[in-house]
Amino acid sequence: MVSSTRLVLRKRTQAPIPVSVLPGSKKRSRSKKGGAEEQEDYSNVCCEKCGSGEDADELLLCDKCDRGFHLFCLRPIIASVPKRSWFCPSCSNNKRLTTFPLVQTKIVDFFRIQRSSLSAEAPGQDGRKRRKRTGSSLVMSKKRRKLLPFNPSEDPARRLEQMASLATALIATGTEFSNELTYMPGMAPRSANLAKHEREGMQVISKEDSQTLNLCKAMMRRGEWPPLMVVFDSLEGFTVEADRFIRDLTIITEYVGDVDYLKNRENDEGDSMMTLLSAADPSKSLVICPDKRSNIARFINGINNHTPDGKKKQNVKCVRYDVNGECRVLLIASRDIAKGERLYYDYNGYEHEYPTEHFV
Numbered sequence: 001m002v003s004s005t006r007l008v009l010r011k012r013t014q015a016p017i018p019v020s021v022l023p024g025s026k027k028r029s030r031s032k033k034g035g036a037e038e039q040e041d042y043s044n045v046c047c048e049k050c051g052s053g054e055d056a057d058e059l060l061l062c063d064k065c066d067r068g069f070h071l072f073c074l075r076p077i078i079a080s081v082p083k084r085s086w087f088c089p090s091c092s093n094n095k096r097l098t099t100f101p102l103v104q105t106k107i108v109d110f111f112r113i114q115r116s117s118l119s120a121e122a123p124g125q126d127g128r129k130r131r132k133r134t135g136s137s138l139v140m141s142k143k144r145r146k147l148l149p150f151n152p153s154e155d156p157a158r159r160l161e162q163m164a165s166l167a168t169a170l171i172a173t174g175t176e177f178s179n180e181l182t183y184m185p186g187m188a189p190r191s192a193n194l195a196k197h198e199r200e201g202m203q204v205i206s207k208e209d210s211q212t213l214n215l216c217k218a219m220m221r222r223g224e225w226p227p228l229m230v231v232f233d234s235l236e237g238f239t240v241e242a243d244r245f246i247r248d249l250t251i252i253t254e255y256v257g258d259v260d261y262l263k264n265r266e267n268d269e270g271d272s273m274m275t276l277l278s279a280a281d282p283s284k285s286l287v288i289c290p291d292k293r294s295n296i297a298r299f300i301n302g303i304n305n306h307t308p309d310g311k312k313k314q315n316v317k318c319v320r321y322d323v324n325g326e327c328r329v330l331l332i333a334s335r336d337i338a339k340g341e342r343l344y345y346d347y348n349g350y351e352h353e354y355p356t357e358h359f360v
């Protein structure tokens with residue numbers, strides 16, 4: 001049973017055996033079910049951080065130096081074992097990133113942005129209204145608070161830098177850009193994405209929030225993107241920072257990728273699968289798999305659930321909505337976020353993530 005929003009399935013990397021591991025030397029042990037493959041003896045491996053060899057099934061091995069690290073000793077913790085090769089902090093320092101060229105035409109092509117509109121004009125001149133706060137009358141405070149559209153950086157050059165940073169991360173992870181849920185042959189069809197199948201019902205997005213979501217999508221097609229920068233951190237890998245102040249309840253991004261049946265993916269070790277539909281009939285449950293096609297959502301990191309400070313870092317919430325009868329997953333600011341702050345949400349969120357905190 002999937003009991004969390006993020007699936008945590010795997011203990012060891014499923015990465016291909018690196019060429020640096022020569023015949024006769026140690027091989028990765030595999031945790032595939034029923035795997036009769038050679039299981040190397042890793043009983044001597046200790047964690048480089050805490051020195052303990054306990055919790056061996058949570059010891060992640062570096063694909064380069066073979067040293068061990070507990071998932072929970074890495075800072076921040078790794079919620080699940082990476083699908084691709086994993087390199088420990090000291091080994092990953094040596095990795096050079098290919099930075100995407102800061103060339104407008106290349107960025108426009110990469111993200112398939114409507115060419116005519118990536119202009120110097122300030123974003124948000126299309127009737128996006130700033131809602132006036134009308135005091136705090138009792139009637140107002142009882143109303144559900146509305147989602148806000150993201151507010152792109154005003155400087156077009158800065159927006160290009162933000163996009164280039166995402167392109168860099170997508171290329172480095174072998175991912176194609178997509179800003180929508182994708183339905184591929186052999187996976188779940190679009191017709192399977194029915195919010196009415198959600199076990200205990202799914203929150204229907206309000207008309208106004210739906211318009212806000214559409215506005216965000218339209219802005220992105222024009223190259224007016226959320227003010228986010230993808231940065232590479234030797235400990236966290238790719239991670240996302242706010243590039244300007246982001247207000248509580250702002251739509252950060254939709255979580256996108258290939259939609260598939262959970263049942264097709266139970267042995268899949270995708271490191272960032274997201275629950276899309278948790279159906280009463282488990283065979284109808286769906287997940288989002290962002291490993292082939294995705295957007296910035298897959299680079300937003302999880303909080304460390306093992307420390308009290310982890311919760312404090314959380315500034316983004318993952319919320320599922322019924323949008324025109326289909327399930328969609330949105331990442332929404334759960335408080336005001338300062339410029340430069342990294343974004344974090346709880347990978348182990350509740351199965352039913354209703355924004356009840358928006359109610360007074």
Ligand SMILES: [Zn+2]
Pocket residue numbers: 047048049050051052069070073
């Ligand atoms: Zn440890």
Ligand SMILES: [Zn+2]
Pocket residue numbers: 062063064065066067087088089090091092
């Ligand atoms: Zn290493």
